[in-house]
Amino acid sequence: MSPTRLGQNQYGKAETRVVRVTRDGATHHVKDLNVSVALSGAMDDVHTSGSNAAVLPTDTTKNTVFAFAKQHGIDSAEQFGIHLARHFVTGQESIERARIRIEEYDWERITPEHSFVRGGRETRTTEVTFDGARWQVVSGLKDLVVMNTTDSEFWGFVKDRYTTLPETRDRVLATEVSARWRFHWARDEDPAPQWQESWAEVRGHLLDAFAGTYSLSLQQTLYAMGDRVLEHRPEIDEVRLSLPNKHHFLVDLEPFGLKNDTPDSAVYFAADRPYGLIEGTVLRDGAEPRIPVTD
Numbered sequence: 086m087s088p089t090r091l092g093q094n095q096y097g098k099a100e101t102r103v104v105r106v107t108r109d110g111a112t113h114h115v116k117d118l119n120v121s122v123a124l125s126g127a128m129d130d131v132h133t134s135g136s137n138a139a140v141l142p143t144d145t146t147k148n149t150v151f152a153f154a155k156q157h158g159i160d161s162a163e164q165f166g167i168h169l170a171r172h173f174v175t176g177q178e179s180i181e182r183a184r185i186r187i188e189e190y191d192w193e194r195i196t197p198e199h200s201f202v203r204g205g206r207e208t209r210t211t212e213v214t215f216d217g218a219r220w221q222v223v224s225g226l227k228d229l230v231v232m233n234t235t236d237s238e239f240w241g242f243v244k245d246r247y248t249t250l251p252e253t254r255d256r257v258l259a260t261e262v263s264a265r266w267r268f269h270w271a272r273d274e275d276p277a278p279q280w281q282e283s284w285a286e287v288r289g290h291l292l293d294a295f296a297g298t299y300s301l302s303l304q305q306t307l308y309a310m311g312d313r314v315l316e317h318r319p320e321i322d323e324v325r326l327s328l329p330n331k332h333h334f335l336v337d338l339e340p341f342g343l344k345n346d347t348p349d350s351a352v353y354f355a356a357d358r359p360y361g362l363i364e365g366t367v368l369r370d371g372a373e374p375r376i377p378v379t380d
């Protein structure tokens with residue numbers, strides 16, 4: 086038998102759901118997060134000798150999330166993640182790195198006071214990593230569904246013996262955007278970004294680029310989206326996008342004697358699978374490389 090050793094490892098409580106309700110007279114405010122803590126460091130013993138001496142229980146990491154939400158509030162998901170990561174890395178000798186992933190759910194008001202409906206829109210995400218010296222904050226969004234009903238073409242592609250896709254000069258382009266953007270900010274001595282404002286601005290640029298790009302492929306739209314964010318937001322160094330192509334196929338209505346042309350109230354079949362999956366990263370030239378984060 087060849088010798089073995091412990092490779093990359095991390096542990097912590099995943100998906101702690103914390104909801105904080107703040108009262109401003111009769112007006113209530115809700116912050117709704119799903120927080121996953123992952124800690125790593127000097128953890129050989131717990132895996133190989135059974136000693137738990139270096140292990141802060143995952144139960145404690147969950148309790149810390151609730152206690153911090155109560156004591157310090159939740160200003161932004163990023164700020165909350167930074168606070169937690171700093172606490173774990175500076176508070177325990179055995180913990181060398183913390184990664185905090187947060188999803189934030191949106192609640193819209195039904196009444197001005199204390200009734201809400203869960204926003205059916207996208208989920209906001211952030212991932213904060215801290216190794217005691219350097220921060221890496223990657224924020225994002227997922228499940229943001231968008232559609233252009235024109236200004237999209239796809240033609241001039243490679244054709245082999247299995248190609249049947251017709252070229253098109255006018256199609257529906259729809260996708261469900263998953264985007265993650267990495268902040269330049271890495272050191273405590275540098276001023277941190279305005280997390281809330283930055284997130285809203287990036288979201289706006291992603292949408293503007295999607296809507297405003299005359300698209301010859303979803304790949305081209307992807308690049309335009311990332312490029313626009315980097316052009317307008319100096320606090321961001323990298324944008325990663327995952328864009329499923331939510332195909333809309335013109336239905337063949339010829340058997341019923343109906344012409345189904347795009348310019349004339351077209352009818353599409355919105356297929357849910359399979360879907361093309363277009364993924365890519367747009368980087369600022371000369372940006373520092375990311376800290377590798379294990380999934």
Ligand SMILES: O=c1[nH]c(=O)c2[nH]c(=O)[nH]c2[nH]1
Pocket residue numbers: 239250301302303304330361
């Ligand atoms: O925008 C697109 N990019 C592709 O790579 C592709 N492939 C395909 O079949 N349809 C599309 N659309």
